[in-house]
Amino acid sequence: MKYLVAIAVFVLGLMLIPGAAHGEDTTAVGLTVETALCTGIEERMPVGTAETFSPYVDQVYLWCKVLGAQDSTSITLVWSYVGEEKARVELPVKSPVWRTWGSKKILPSWQGAWDVKILDSAGDILKAVTFTVAPDTTVAP
Secondary structure, X not given: OHHHHHHHHHHHHHHHOOOHHHOOOOOOOOOEEEEEEEOEEEOOEEEOOOOEEOOOOOEEEEEEEEEOOOOOEEEEEEEEEOOEEEEEEXXXXXXXXXXXXXXXXXXXXXXXXXXXXXXXXXXXXXXXXXXXXXXXXXXXX
């Protein structure tokens, strides 16, 4: 009976470890990224978070909290406006929990849909975020 209980506990333990029952390496943890679009960074945290910005915002920041790095690595931010790449910035990631950010100057004429893809060091997409630069609603005199 003790033998059956030990086997049941072992099998249950395998079921609770993601991937273990399928022979996957459970020690290798992939990167995950938390993000915030904002107008600035203060004390390594985002301020002025939004999904829609004025055409006179001047600069939009993408703050990232990268989780799960096993060794020093990097992420790349790819900023695109209406499907055209406008900037590509590589940022170092030096610990399992790492905060970093990149920014993009925004011209007032670049109104409309933007996206930022966050790539891992192999070029795979970890996350994509979108934002809008609102149309200019000022009325000329």
